[in-house]
Amino acid sequence: MRLELSKDQIRQLWFAIGCGIVVAIIVLSLIPEPTFGDATGIDKVEHALAYGTLMLWFAQLYLRARWLWVAFLCLALGVLLEYAQRLTGLRSFGYDDMVANAVGVGLGWMLACAGLNDWVLRVERWAGATAS
Numbered sequence: 001m002r003l004e005l006s007k008d009q010i011r012q013l014w015f016a017i018g019c020g021i022v023v024a025i026i027v028l029s030l031i032p033e034p035t036f037g038d039a040t041g042i043d044k045v046e047h048a049l050a051y052g053t054l055m056l057w058f059a060q061l062y063l064r065a066r067w068l069w070v071a072f073l074c075l076a077l078g079v080l081l082e083y084a085q086r087l088t089g090l091r092s093f094g095y096d097d098m099v100a101n102a103v104g105v106g107l108g109w110m111l112a113c114a115g116l117n118d119w120v121l122r123v124e125r126w127a128g129a130t131a132s
C-alpha cells in the first residue's frame with residue numbers, strides 16, 4: 001500500500017508534528033516539576049535534548065539560510081518559558097536552563113550541518129510516500 005500525498009501535504013504533516021513538539025515542550029515546562037529524587041544535572045540534559053530535537057526538526061523543514069531564524073525562535077521559546085515558569089510559581093527559573101537550551105539548539109544545528117537535516121526525506125522514501 002502506497003501513501004499518496006502531495007509535497008505540500010507531506011510538508012504540512014512534518015510541520016504539524018514539529019508544532020506538536022513545541023506544544024509538548026511548553027506543557028512539560030509549565031506543569032509542576034516532577035519529584036524523582038535527587039537527579040542533579042539530569043534536567044540540563046533534558047533541556048538540551050528537547051531544544052536540540054526542536055532545532056533539528058525545523059532545520060529539516062527550512063533551507064539552511066533560514067536556520068538562524070529557526071535557532072532564534074527556539075532560543076526565544078526557551079527564554080520565554082523560563083520567565084513563564086517564574087510567573088507560575090510551579091517551576092524554578094534558571095539562567096542555567098537557558099544555557100542548556102542554547103547548547104541543545106547548537107547541537108541540533110551541528111547535527112543538521114552534519115547531514116541529519118534530511119532524515120525526513122529518508123523516512124518518506126522508506127514509507128513509500130510519493131509526491132504528486
